[in-house]
Amino acid sequence: MKQTDTKTQILDVAQDLIQRFGVNGMSYQDISESVGIRKASVHTHFPKKDDLVIALLDRYSDRFFRIVDGILASNDAPEVKLRRYCGLFETTLRSGDQDKTCLCAMLGAETVTLSEQLTERVRSFYQANEERLTDLLDMGRQAGSFRFHGETQAMAALVFTVLEGGILVVRVHGGADKFHQMIEQLIQLVKG
Amino acid sequence: MKQTDTKTQILDVAQDLIQRFGVNGMSYQDISESVGIRKASVHTHFPKKDDLVIALLDRYSDRFFRIVDGILASNDAPEVKLRRYCGLFETTLRSGDQDKTCLCAMLGAETVTLSEQLTERVRSFYQANEERLTDLLDMGRQAGSFRFHGETQAMAALVFTVLEGGILVVRVHGGADKFHQMIEQLIQLVKG
DNA sequence: ATTTGCCTACCTACTAGTAGGATGAACTCA
């Protein structure tokens, strides 16, 4: 019980730090200060930094896709599903001090400095998202609620990039409100 | 002459490193090794890291907007202008090992860890881009070649985000070819 | 004669990671 507590606390703190400052902007010292244990004790739970980030990515992916698949399995109209999906990213951005990105967006920006293990996990997160988006867009198209030009896959890639790239970019200028406005514009284009 | 040479060399190397690894992933040691002088000598030219990055941002902005304004002032059709503008980002991504981002895209992702001075410069880079894009989209709309829904400003923000955010994201999965495909899809949506 | 550019040598602070000891809870077995 207490064991899980500390481990979970470490993961929670590390996730928050990475979502704001990035993997390279987060240190074991930062974690230890936030959790209230010594730096060496953090290493007890996650010997190497990669161990921590991998555990983090796995937990994040699991949680994220459980929510996404819940949205996709619902009886909502395609447009509502799309709005709820986009809302996940907006909610992340609006949480805390409005400077939190998607974990995998941050890792994506840092990809060149990361181990192949990490990059591979981020890549499969991206891929899984695009696949689900492709399905969603396809269904919406068949239902007649989406009328965009071009291939569904290209549109899915575009939507995902706006969300994942946008959450990084808007922190500099415009913030969550601008992010919201951009998503709205995007959805209008999807509807055609 | 020789002074300018070294200074320029430092700027060139630093820009390349930041575009790939980020400000926090680049060190004076890295620069000194690439240029072939000692670390302390880099400090002679740019005492603080912020001095270097500010000089870099100013040079980058000047060069970038000289090119952009050249495109906008040309006699090309709006669609051609838009393609040439997007092409600037794609060219950056395709240069070197295909892992180079826009300088301000990288700084944008790192914004939370940067000084206000730097963030302010990145912000004005973003703003200036969106203004020019808004003008371009407006002209294209009036000429009848662009028929997108929604406000021009929202569309400009969307286009810019796809370019600046996309150049970060596609390095993980898809690379320059995917980036190209996304831009193509975006232009189709702008044309309506 | 002063400035410029580069050097060696150094500083403090911080990075990830390790060694080994103290504590305490849980399990084992006579």
Next chain:
DNA sequence: TGAGTTCATCCTACTAGTAGGTAGGCAAAT
């Protein structure tokens, strides 16, 4: 039941390496 054992967690103390930055000297050009 009680003694011994194992194991997890946390600790202090440390390593080697890297970060940004400084002090001060030397040589060549202005």
